[in-house]
Structure formats: C-alpha cells, structure tokens
Amino acid sequence: MKNILNKIWNSYSIAVVVLAVGIALGLLTPRFLSVDNLLNVMTNASLVAIVGLGMTLAIASGNFDLSVGSTAAFAGCISFSLVPSIGIPASIVAGLMAGAVVGFINGLIITELRVPAFIATLGMLTIVRGAALIYTDGKDLYLFGQTGYKVLSGEYFLGIPTPILLAMGIALLLAWLVNQTRFGRHILAIGSNLPAAQRSGIQTSRVLWAIFSIVGASAALSGMIISSQVLTANGRLATGLELSAIAVVVLGGTALSGGQATMMGTLLGALLISMINNGLNLLNVPIFYQELTVGVLMLGALAVNIQQGFDFHSLLRRQA
C-alpha cells in the first residue's frame, strides 16, 4: 500500500501541487478562478513551457541548452525584420529556421568539436545574443499595422489564445516522439548511458543534432510569441529564459541526470510557476517576491522528491 502511494505521489506529485495551489489561490482571491485570468495564467505558462518542452528533450539526453534565451531573441528579430519583404507566414517559418540552425550549430560544436554541452551552449549564449544585437543595431524593431503577426499570441480558436494551443500541441507531439518512436528511445538511451548507446549502434551525433535543432526551434517559437504580444522585438528579449526553462523542467520531475522525460510534468511545472506569480500579483505581493518563490519551490520540490526516494529504498531494504 505504501509502495503504491509512493508510486502515485512520484508520478503525480506536481499535478497534486498544482491543484492544491489552484484551490488555495481560488479561496484567497476569487478573481483568480475567473476564465479570463486562468487563460492569462495559462498563456504566460505557455511562453516558458514551449522552451521547456524542447529543453526536456535536451535534458533527457543528458545535456543542457543555455543558449535558448539568446536564440529566442535572435529568431524574434530575424522574423520581425523579414515581415515587410516576405510576409508574415514565411517570416514565422524563417524565424523557426533561424532557431533550428542555431540549435544545429550547438549540436555540431558538441559532437564535432567535442565541447561539453554546458560550455558549448554557454559560448553560444553570448555569441547569439551579440549577433541579435548587432543585427538590430541595438534598436527595437516594430511591426506597425502588421497585426496579422498577432496570430501567434491572439485568440483564434474558440477564444483560446494560440500560445496555449501551441504548448499543448508541442507537448503531445514531443511526448509521442519520446515514448512511441525510435528517435525517442535513442534520446533516452543516450541520456542513460552514452557509451553504451554508441556501442549499440545508435548514431548519437545525428540524434544530438536533431535534439538541439528542436530545442532551437522551440526557443525561436517562444521568442516570436513573446515579441508578437507587443509587436516589438529587440536583441535584449528573453534574457535569462534559459534558467527559467531549466527550472520548469526540473520542477516537472525530469531528472537532470538524463534518461527520462516527462512532457506533462514540464507543462505543469510551467503552469505552477505562472499560477503562483499571478496569484502573488492578485494578492498585491510586491513583484520581487516572485523570484524568491520560484527558487524556494524548486528546492522544496527537489528536496521532497529526494527524501521520498530515500524512504523508498529503505523500504526495499527492510523487505529483503
């Protein structure tokens, strides 16, 4: 019985916490549960979730991508600057491509130059940020009258904002990719034991290129959504996004050691942080308490999970 409870807690703890926090905030401020506010919370969650979902793949393969914030800014700027010449749909595709290319370069640096992912993407963080700033000359890019670009952030389907749909769609897609395809199993194999994966004939380099391209494209999408909300893009966009994205993934229960991924967890992790930030706003708590909460939450979640792990092991030992 204790075992089963443990198991349920391990897989659904984040969902339980999200529900509990939701109920608590609903009781504290009735406005929290209004449809408009909930959509707002979910939209904000989606912005980080989209990057986080890509990041989940990277972390499942035992890697990180620290360059996502810069990639988001770079892709947002590229996409915005191209709108006048090639139109909105093509420029969104171009933004995605730009992100994927940055990610692909990350992959190449990691596999071909054998730089550890942490350092490779750290280097790319400054390089791509610099490139975005050089490209825009440090100025803001505006899209006057091009409200069609709002397709990325507006409400186009049953009154649900596009970012929410995108986040859900990507979560489903990536969950399918990880759990149902050969590519997904290769990712998890690389994450649990890289040399073993290589020996068993997996073309690890190609898998890593694909992973980092996906991470880059997801970062690009997030960057374009953020800039489409205000129809402004600049090279300073999404600073620090990398660490928030990693925080969301970790909160969702994906282990940093690799070999395992939960897209649902990442979605819920993003939702939890967004809910708490929103709740604190509604309760008139000063904005700088939000960062504090994110940190405490992350450490708390990890501490609880790790202590759970210990209980579980000692339980096994007693039985033996």
Added chain:
Amino acid sequence: MRTAAQGQSSLQANLDWDVLWERFGIATVLLIGWILAVLFVPKFSNPDNMLNVIRQSAFVGCAAVGMTIAIISGTFDLSIGSTLALSAYFGLMVVAKTESVALAMLTAIATAMVVGAVNGFLVTRIKIPAFITTLGMLFIVRGLSFIISKGGEPVRYSGKSFTWWGNGSLLGIPTPFFIFILCSLIGWFVLTRTPFGRYVFSIGTNRNAALVAGVPVTATTTWIFMVVGIFTGISAFLIGSRLYSAGPGLEPGFELNVISAVVLGGTRLAGGRGSMIGTVAACLLYATMANVLNLLHADAFVQRVAVGLVLLLALSIEGIRQRLFERASRRISNLRSETNIR
C-alpha cells in the same frame, strides 16, 4: 616493433603537450595577445591603459579564484551573481551607516559565506544536485536582495577610504589587482599545498574513491561552497567600491562570466584538473579583449560575440586534438595488425 615503439613515444609526447597546454596554454595566448596588441593597437601600450586592463580583470577574477576550486572538485555555483548583489548591498549599507571600511568588507564576505553555507548544506545534507541547488539559490538570493532593498533603490557611499579599494592604487598598481593576485596566491597555496586542496582534487577526480579512501567529502564540499562565498564576497566589496554604490540588480549573468573564465583557463568542468594560473590568465585575457575591442571602437555587441568565440575556440582545441589523436592511434593499431599478419 619499431612502429609500436614510435607509437608509444608519440603517445607520451601527446600527453606532455596536454599537460603543458592545460597549465600554460592560456597564459601563452595572453602573452601573444599582449605582444600583438602592443604592436598593432594604438594606445594599448599606454601605461594608464594597461593598468586599467589589469584593474578590470580583478572584479571577475576574485570570484573566479573560488569558482576554480569548486569546479576542480567537480561542482559549481550558479548563485554567485545574486550573492554578489546581496553582499555588495549589505557591504555598502554597513559602510554608509558606520563609515567603517573593515566592517563593510567583513559584512560583504560574511554574507556571501552564509549563502555558500546554505548551498553547501542543501547539497551535502538534503542531497539536491549542486546545479539545481545553486540555480534555486540564484532566484532566492536575487529575490531577497530586491526585498531587502525595498524594490531596488541602490545604496550609495563615496567616502575616499572606501572607494580607494576599487579605484585607487598601491605603489602604482591598481588596488583591486593587488587583491586579485593575493586571492589567487592564497587559492593556489590552498589547492596545492594543503590537505584541503588534495581533498578537492581527489573529490573532483573520483568522488566515490575519495569517500572510500577516507576523505571527509561532506565537510570538504560544504567548505568549498563557503570558500566560493568568501571570494565572491571579496569581488562584491571591490565592485561596490568601484561603483560607489550597490543595487539589487547588480551584475546579472556574473556567474556565467566567472565560469567561462575558469573554464577558459583550462580547468575541466568534469573536475579533477585545473590550475590557478590558468584562471588568472583567462581573466586577464577577457579584460584585454574587452579593452582592445574598445580601443578599436568595436561596439559592445561585437565584444559579446568575441567573448563567446574565444571560449568555444579554446575549448574545442582539446576536442580536435582528441580526434586527431584517435585517428593517429587507429593508424598505429592498423600498422600493428599489418606487421602481425606479415
């Protein structure tokens, strides 16, 4: 037979080259860079400019000394940017209230040490991985410094005896650089001449082996985070003094600058290997690059690209050499099997 022997000796040469590059590679690059800069960049060789370069290197440098020790032990600390802001804030608050510079320095160092102790506690006792612990503390400490400053008003103080530490000179050499060199000498001594240093290297090389061999892993790890705190506190004091002020938004991204300097200096992220001289050289190299690019009127954006490129270049040398080495050893083993067939 001869081929095999030659192969052996080339392996040996490769290893020596490896160690040499790790210890003195960046120092050599720095020297070459300086010579080129003196020859080709107008105004670089101006003594005031040179002194400015070494002054600028110190602010990242002091924290990098602590981070070198952490990375050699196989861990690292992402929270130091936030810690820097908090301890600089406390330091300035104290000096503004009491006008005592010594007290301010102690406060800055003690604050950062406390943060380090919390990091150490979470990593060793609650057993949260260092990456996540310090990432969480990054948010928490940054939040705290905004809360304590009631929303971001910086504290200011411009007493001469205080600002001298960041802006003044001692015997013609910038004070911060003096402190940086002092810190790195202490760091070097601790790493190479004390039991603590040997523990750091052994934990970084193989944590389990160290544990089995009786190294006090828990205590050492806690101390490592506190040592990182001490050096971050020194950096915080110097930066506060340099700027005459400290706000809670001080230097976001500081942690990544420091880590990239340490890694550029040849310390392996995987742990177990690294040197203080590499870190010092890397900090000087970054400061030199920023200065040269300024003198050449490159804008700040180009500087970012250059910093990233240098980091990637330096780090890929090892990987490229590894590939060449593997290709060579494959050729040797091919040769060997051919001679066996004959």
